[in-house]
Amino acid sequence: MEPRTPRRRVSRADRERQILDAAVAVFGERGYQAASMDMVAERVGVTKPVLYAHFGSKDGLLLACIARARAELLEVTTTAAASADGPEEMLRRGTLAFFAYLEQREPAWTFLYSESTVAGDALEGIRAQQTDFIAALLAAQAPDADPQRLTGWAQVIVGACERLALWRGSARTVTSEQATEYLMDLVWTGLAALGGAAAQSSR
């Protein structure tokens, strides 16, 4: 009768690493919702209760994945920023490190930010609507910028608005007017400087 693999046992720390790696892979491929605990277990070569012994719940497993990523991200960005000496260069290098990190971890971490749920897809539609609208506005402001740059700027604005709206939800002392002001501070001041005095037009 089948000399079936004699069920190797593994130390706790090693198993946790294995499970985390498998979870990141499975969640990245199928999305958190669509992924089942059995899929993760199978990839590790173990059964479901083992996962629960280590992480308590499906949510706990996701949380552990995120915690690990969060530590990596902090490490990467602070290191990059520390290599510069002025605030501008620190912001630039930190930002670049952020993009590079996400790119390297592709596609495992995309699902985190894109929330691969149904709502995610639909939200992208709303964002596209806003981005198109704003890109058209910007074209009026800086007519000779290339289209990709225009779209990039529009992405900046849409992302900023979303984040400001969410922030306003928790920090209740911020008014709509103030949020708008903060956005305009950075964005429009920057555009006016870049686009030249053409801004003052509108006859």
Added chain:
Amino acid sequence: MEPRTPRRRVSRADRERQILDAAVAVFGERGYQAASMDMVAERVGVTKPVLYAHFGSKDGLLLACIARARAELLEVTTTAAASADGPEEMLRRGTLAFFAYLEQREPAWTFLYSESTVAGDALEGIRAQQTDFIAALLAAQAPDADPQRLTGWAQVIVGACERLALWRGSARTVTSEQATEYLMDLVWTGLAALGGAAAQSSR
């Protein structure tokens, strides 16, 4: 024997409105995941299969909710923008209308952007980490800005980065360097103009 309510029947269009309203309320209170179809059905005063007859699936129901909101949002922002005559004022009024709309629809729509899943909470932790870091950088750039404004600017940058990263995931022709550049175009140029020549310091 109980003269139980004689089961009023309702036209298709009316029911759809009722269901959509109930769904928005329930999803807003409990979050999409935690909400069950039976909860929505009960709030309408109907049973589950009715929901399926109208919207096909739980996802379909959520999609319909979002579609309605999307239309409202487009209406509100374009109307606001149309009342201005220059691009700057259009951007300002459109943004303001966006914030005001979300505020008015509170708290029903917060769950959409905050994605009230487990990942949502954990992501907020990462964002807080980034926001603190960036706010500290900005303090060096503009030492005499008030703290709330500083935080607001940091929110703008974090939101912009997130969106740019996601955009890069779909538009594969955008490099990390370009994304960083687009962000710096708007943000740092704006900061330099606002903060005065203090930017050029660094000993």
Added chain:
DNA sequence: GGCGGTAACCTACTCGTGGTAACTTCCGGG
């Protein structure tokens, strides 16, 4: 080398929830 004891592991379940099949009842038009 043998022998507990503990911790890793598995089998076999429960329960809640998305989704569906098939029957019942109300209502408007001929």
Added chain:
DNA sequence: CCCGGAAGTTACCACGAGTAGGTTACCGCC
């Protein structure tokens, strides 16, 4: 008056999260 069909319901299935309790490999100790 009555009949066709749309609106609703009850009663079910499938599947995945989570768990109770038995089983087995490894480690230390004699």
